[in-house]
Structure formats: structure tokens, C-alpha cells
Amino acid sequence: MNIAEIRKQAREKLQPFCRVCAVCDGKVCAGEVPGMGGAGTGSSFRANLEALARQRFVMKTIHSIKKADTSFTLWGVEFSMPIFAAPITGISYNMGGKLGEEEFSDIWVGGAAQAGSMGMTGDGADAVMYDGGLKAIQSAGGRGIPFVKPRGQEEIVKRIRQAEEAGAVAVGMDVDGAGLITMALKGQPVGPKTPGELAAVIKSTALPFVVKGIMSPDEAEIAAECGAAAIVVSNHGGRVLDSTPGAADVLQAIAEKVKGNVTIFCDGGVRSGGDVLKLLALGADGILVGRPLVVGAFGGGREGVALLLNRMGNEIVQAMLLTGTSDVRQVDSAILA
Numbered sequence: 054m055n056i057a058e059i060r061k062q063a064r065e066k067l068q069p070f071c072r073v074c075a076v077c078d079g080k081v082c083a084g085e086v087p088g089m090g091g092a093g094t095g096s097s098f099r100a101n102l103e104a105l106a107r108q109r110f111v112m113k114t115i116h117s118i119k120k121a122d123t124s125f126t127l128w129g130v131e132f133s134m135p136i137f138a139a140p141i142t143g144i145s146y147n148m149g150g151k152l153g154e155e156e157f158s159d160i161w162v163g164g165a166a167q168a169g170s171m172g173m174t175g176d177g178a179d180a181v182m183y184d185g186g187l188k189a190i191q192s193a194g195g196r197g198i199p200f201v202k203p204r205g206q207e208e209i210v211k212r213i214r215q216a217e218e219a220g221a222v223a224v225g226m227d228v229d230g231a232g233l234i235t236m237a238l239k240g241q242p243v244g245p246k247t248p249g250e251l252a253a254v255i256k257s258t259a260l261p262f263v264v265k266g267i268m269s270p271d272e273a274e275i276a277a278e279c280g281a282a283a284i285v286v287s288n289h290g291g292r293v294l295d296s297t298p299g300a301a302d303v304l305q306a307i308a309e310k311v312k313g314n315v316t317i318f319c320d321g322g323v324r325s326g327g328d329v330l331k332l333l334a335l336g337a338d339g340i341l342v343g344r345p346l347v348v349g350a351f352g353g354g355r356e357g358v359a360l361l362l363n364r365m366g367n368e369i370v371q372a373m374l375l376t377g378t379s380d381v382r383q384v385d386s387a388i389l390a
């Protein structure tokens with residue numbers, strides 16, 4: 054199996070929901086939510102790629118760094134690289150349903166594990182979304198992180214207990230899912246959390262807790278004060294609010310506030326190992342990738358997801374050697390021009 058075959062298969066299975074463009078930049082799918090695009094004009098999706106494109110490397114080729122170490126350890130689990138499969142749900146209405154929700158989760162989590170990475174899973178109005186993710190995580194020996202929507206407190210705690218039973222590495226909440234009217238229409242309201250409510254949820258579990266959807270230094274600090282072990286700097290792939298900046302634009306200021314206190318993940322528009330290295334240089338500890346891996350899942354199943362992750366892993370090694378970076382855990386911001 055190679056990338057061209059994966060892309061061809063994926064194009065057939067995902068049409069008309071995703072055209073599997075040469076660069077997945079949110080232009081032709083603008084406004085396609087449900088679907089694979091960004092909300093409204095699609096500007097937040099595009100901003101993620103634009104923000105990354107503005108960053109440039111200082112190329113260095115005369116130095117003594119001959120090996121690049123991409124290994125990464127978090128909460129006692131070892132990973133081959135600091136790149137993870139982002140939580141994705143709603144396969145039927147976002148991608149046309151050629152894969153079932155459970156089948157997709159199994160491919161996602163299993164494929165990521167195969168590459169020495171880890172898959173994250175999401176939550177939605179249909180119970181199979183959260184439960185299917187948990188099932189996949191359990192089958193992977195707990196190697197995965199399920200994300201709960203910002204539901205009512207009791208509903209969240211119930212799902213955290215399920216995550217604990219599945220043996221998940223950590224558990225999280227995509228707080229930026231707060232405006233999802235689709236959930237309310239299906240009788241499962243979501244909404245913003247007060248700091249008190251967030252702290253209570255985090256306190257209810259001994260698992261490391263990840264708050265996903267942070268886009269400002271102030272909220273990063275609040276999440277840290279509430280007891281979060283990690284945050285994900287993310288605009289949800291531009292799917293929840295039009296006109297936000299790109300994640301790479303806000304990351305550095307966030308890292309200046311909370312680096313060292315919480316693990317910082319970042320996602321949005323990451324399309325290559327070079328993009329990963331840019332975000333690490335801006336202060337992230339780990340990176341999540343969404344849409345490109347969906348192409349891997351539909352085009353090549355577990356192998357496809359693993360192949361695309363491994364390709365990014367190889368690209369990051371090349372970018373590290375050409376910027377004089379020896380270790381993904383210590384990336385100097387000075388590698389950016």
C-alpha cells in the first residue's frame with residue numbers, strides 16, 4: 054500500500070464529503086459542517102494553515118546533530134513521536150458512513166497504536182460515538198484518550214467513570230463543543246463550563262484530564278488552575294466558530310503563560326512533519342492531526358493511518374536534522390526565522 058493508493062481509495066469512499074485535495078486547506082469544503090469543512094466562511098479552518106505557513110525555519114546544515122530523537126513519554130506511556138490522532142466523530146453525517154462509527158474508531162485507535170502513537174476519540178449525540186471510541190481504546194490496552202462533550206455535570210462524570218473502566222491513559226473534554234446546537238436538538242444539551250464546574254469534573258477522577266479547545270492565555274491559565282494535566286490549543290479544526298485566529302497564532306502566548314505547569318497539545322492544519330516541528334518550536338509538547346488521517350483511515354484502514362503517521366514521523370526527523378534539533382522534547386524557538 055502506498056500514499057497514492059490510499060488517496061485514490063479514500064477519494065472514492067469519501068465523495069462528495071471530502072475531495073481529498075492535494076493540500077487539505079478547507080477551501081473547497083468551506084462551510085461544509087456537517088461534512089469535513091470549517092464553519093461559516095471556513096475562515097477558521099484556513100487560518101490554521103495560514104498561521105503555520107507564515108512560520109519559516111532557519112535552515113542549519115553545518116553542525117554536529119547527526120541523530121534526531123522523536124520519542125516522547127507522557128503519563129508513563131512511551132510514544133515513537135509526539136504526534137497523535139485527534140478525536141473525530143460523526144462518521145455517518147460528516148463522511149457519508151462508508152465506515153461505521155465503531156469500525157472507524159477501531160481503525161483510528163488501532164492504526165495510531167501500530168505507529169507507536171495514540172488515537173483519541175470523541176463524543177456525540179448518538180451513544181455509539183463515545184462508546185465505540187471507548188471500545189477501541191479498551192481493545193488497544195487503554196492506549197487512547199476519550200473526549201467527552203461539555204454536557205451536564207452528571208452526564209460527564211458518568212462518561213469519565215466509563216473511561217476509567219476502559220483503562221484509558223487519560224480523559225478529556227472538548228470545551229469548545231459548547232455551542233453545538235445539534236446536540237441540543239437531540240435532547241443532549243451542551244454549554245460553557247464555569248471554572249467551578251470544570252474544577253469539579255477534573256476533581257472527580259484520578260486520571261490526567263485534558264481540556265481541549267483553548268485559544269487564549271487567560272483560559273489556559275484557568276484550565277491549569279482548575280487542575281487540568283493538559284490543554285489542547287485548538288479551534289476544533291475551525292468547525293465551531295468562524296473568524297478565529299489559527300492555533301499557531303495563539304500558541305506562543307499561551308505557552309509563555311502555562312508551559313511546564315500543564316502539557317500543551319496543539320492542533321489545526323498540521324499537514325507535515327515540518328508543521329509539527331513549527332508548533333513544537335512555538336511551545337507545544339505534542340501535536341494532534343485530524344483530517345489527513347481520516348484519508349488514511351478510509352483509504353487504507355489501520356495500515357493507512359499508521360502509514361501517514363509514520364510519514365510525518367520521517368518528515369519531522371528530516372526537519373530536525375536541517376534545523377539542528379536533536380530532541381523533540383527540547384525544541385528551540387530560535388529554529389524559527
Ligand SMILES: Cc1cc2nc3c(=O)[nH]c(=O)nc-3n(C[C@H](O)[C@H](O)[C@H](O)COP(=O)(O)O)c2cc1C
Nearest residue numbers: 139140141142147175176227289290321322343344
Ligand atoms: C469530521 C470531524 C469531526 C470531529 N469531531 C470531533 C469530536 O467529536 N471531538 C473533538 O474534540 N474534536 C472533533 N473534531 C476536531 C478534531 O479533533 C481536531 O481538533 C481538528 O480536526 C484538527 O484540525 P485538522 O483536521 O486540520 O488537523 C472533529 C473534526 C472533524 C474534521
